[in-house]
Amino acid sequence: MQDKRIYELHADVCKALGHPLRIEVIDLLSNGEYGFTDILEHTGGLKSNLSQHLSAMVRKGILRVRRDGKNRLYALTSRKVARACALMREVLVSHIEKQRMALMNEK
Amino acid sequence: MQDKRIYELHADVCKALGHPLRIEVIDLLSNGEYGFTDILEHTGGLKSNLSQHLSAMVRKGILRVRRDGKNRLYALTSRKVARACALMREVLVSHIEKQRMALMNEK
DNA sequence: TATATAGTTTATATATTTGTGAACTAATAA
DNA sequence: TTATTAGTTCACAAATATATAAACTATATA
Numbered sequence: 001m002q003d004k005r006i007y008e009l010h011a012d013v014c015k016a017l018g019h020p021l022r023i024e025v026i027d028l029l030s031n032g033e034y035g036f037t038d039i040l041e042h043t044g045g046l047k048s049n050l051s052q053h054l055s056a057m058v059r060k061g062i063l064r065v066r067r068d069g070k071n072r073l074y075a076l077t078s079r080k081v082a083r084a085c086a087l088m089r090e091v092l093v094s095h096i097e098k099q100r101m102a103l104m105n106e107k
Numbered sequence: 108m109q110d111k112r113i114y115e116l117h118a119d120v121c122k123a124l125g126h127p128l129r130i131e132v133i134d135l136l137s138n139g140e141y142g143f144t145d146i147l148e149h150t151g152g153l154k155s156n157l158s159q160h161l162s163a164m165v166r167k168g169i170l171r172v173r174r175d176g177k178n179r180l181y182a183l184t185s186r187k188v189a190r191a192c193a194l195m196r197e198v199l200v201s202h203i204e205k206q207r208m209a210l211m212n213e214k
Numbered sequence: 215t216a217t218a219t220a221g222t223t224t225a226t227a228t229a230t231t232t233g234t235g236a237a238c239t240a241a242t243a244a
Numbered sequence: 245t246t247a248t249t250a251g252t253t254c255a256c257a258a259a260t261a262t263a264t265a266a267a268c269t270a271t272a273t274a
Contacts, residue, residue: 007127013199017121020114061202087191095168
């Protein structure tokens with residue numbers, strides 16, 4: 001019941017997965033590196049909003065950026081991020097399945 | 108740029124990982140099923156707070172509960188949850204490593 | 215040098231999450 | 245039946261996260 005610090009850091013990194021836009025970005029970047037403008041075109045919304053989400057993801061260590069002329073290219077820091085994300089999607093899908101089943105049985 | 112709904116659901120499940128107490132619970136339940144009181148003893152804090160976190164996790168489909176007399180037993184719905192969590196921890200660890208390296212180089 | 219492009223940063227209003235304690239409920243035990 | 249145990253639910257205050265728009269910055273181009 002000591003050193004909760006690791007749980008705080010761990011939760012903080014996981015928080016990066018807890019927003020629809022950020023999930024969409026991770027999904028896209030699973031295919032490789034993309035420029036800011038391409039990501040924005042893909043997700044829609046305001047550039048300032050996207051910029052903030054991306055830099056939060058970089059700060060938490062799940063994305064990296066590099067400059068290429070006047071563009072910025074974003075990528076996942078590791079395939080592990082994509083894998084973790086995919087696992088959670090599978091958990092979601094089976095939960096939805098179970099709910100559907102439960103609904104069918106009560107009718 | 109359509110059906111963002113899946114991203115919302117996906118993010119919502121991932122949000123379950125985004126809190127220190129919930130990470131601590133997932134870590135514990137990686138070892139198997141535990142009773143509410145044992146979890147509380149392990150994490151500390153108020154029972155009402157733990158109860159709310161646990162039921163949110165059940166609602167999102169990452170934990171399941173069952174009754175055993177007057178106790179309630181909680182478990183992960185799938186090993187996938189533990190694996191996703193472990194992957195994100197690895198991402199955290201290598202980020203911390205990289206930061207340490209960066210600090211060393213600038214000194 | 216002046217302009218345009220490609221984002222970033224900042225300020226702020228709103229929405230969501232979290233922690234706390236009191237009240238409540240279901241199952242068992244006396 | 246009455247307590248007791250083992251949690252859950254509720255209401256509310258405080259803390260965090262999010263979206264938006266305006267201002268700003270760095271690089272490249274004319």
